[in-house]
Amino acid sequence: GNSVxxxxxxxxxSEEAFxxxxxxxxxxxxxxxxxYVQYPGEGLQLLLKATKADDKGSNKGFEATYRxxxxxxxxxxxxxxxxxxxxxxxxLDSGGGADGLTFGKGTHLIIQP
Amino acid sequence: SAVISQKPSRDICQRGxxxxxxxxxDSQVTxxxxxxxxxxxxxxxxxxxxxxxxxxxxxxxxxxxxxISRPNLTFSTLTVSNMSPEDSSIYLCSVGRGGGxxxxxxxxxxxx
Numbered sequence: 001g002n003s004v005x006x007x008x009x010x011x012x013x014s015e016e017a018f019x020x021x022x023x024x025x026x027x028x029x030x031x032x033x034x035x036y037v038q039y040p041g042e043g044l045q046l047l048l049k050a051t052k053a054d055d056k057g058s059n060k061g062f063e064a065t066y067r068x069x070x071x072x073x074x075x076x077x078x079x080x081x082x083x084x085x086x087x088x089x090x091x092l093d094s095g096g097g098a099d100g101l102t103f104g105k106g107t108h109l110i111i112q113p
Numbered sequence: 114s115a116v117i118s119q120k121p122s123r124d125i126c127q128r129g130x131x132x133x134x135x136x137x138x139d140s141q142v143t144x145x146x147x148x149x150x151x152x153x154x155x156x157x158x159x160x161x162x163x164x165x166x167x168x169x170x171x172x173x174x175x176x177x178x179x180x181i182s183r184p185n186l187t188f189s190t191l192t193v194s195n196m197s198p199e200d201s202s203i204y205l206c207s208v209g210r211g212g213g214x215x216x217x218x219x220x221x222x223x224x225x
Binding site: 032034042043044045046049051089093097098099100101102103104105106 | 148
């Protein structure tokens with residue numbers, strides 16, 4: 001079956017540091033890959049996505065590249081801010097919208113001023 | 114993307130009772146999905162609801178505990194039945210559209 005593995009936190013960084021959150025997956029076929037973010041006290045929001053190999057998703061300074069050869073979709077940001085403090089979830093969809101998402105366990109990111 | 118209105122946003126319930134959660138979508142969608150997020154955990158898919166047919170449940174979830182209705186293409190309900198403290202979680206509905214998924218704001222359920 002499908003599965004998503006991501007580094008577990010909490011991850012604590014200083015403001016303006018470089019961020020990488022690792023995500024690898026196991027899936028049949030060619031899934032779409034997603035990063036979702038959950039800010040404190042808020043709902044789940046789509047951060048970025050990629051639908052095929054070598055695609056790069058980007059949003060709000062965050063980037064992730066769909067690497068089929070390493071089955072990875074690592075999230076990166078060059079300079080984090082305190083407002084980036086949140087829980088980040090890597091997820092995949094192998095059913096083309098018909099089967100829902102398989103989520104990783106989430107990474108709690110804490111950015112200190 | 115679709116806009117989902119989910120209610121209630123939170124509730125505190127006595128064990129042994131049931132709670133029904135509603136999700137209203139601003140456009141017609143074929144599939145609606147229900148997830149559970151236990152405290153400090155990731156999201157787990159409970160079931161997929163298709164209009165006009167019975168919901169499809171994931172392993173570990175059963176209809177008697179989590180009955181789902183899907184009376185039309187814009188609305189669905191999830192009932193958490195005979196609740197125990199272990200059911201304390203955030204419950205979310207979701208729809209797929211345009212290669213992505215939109216989530217409701219969630220229902221934070223506490224069972225005492």
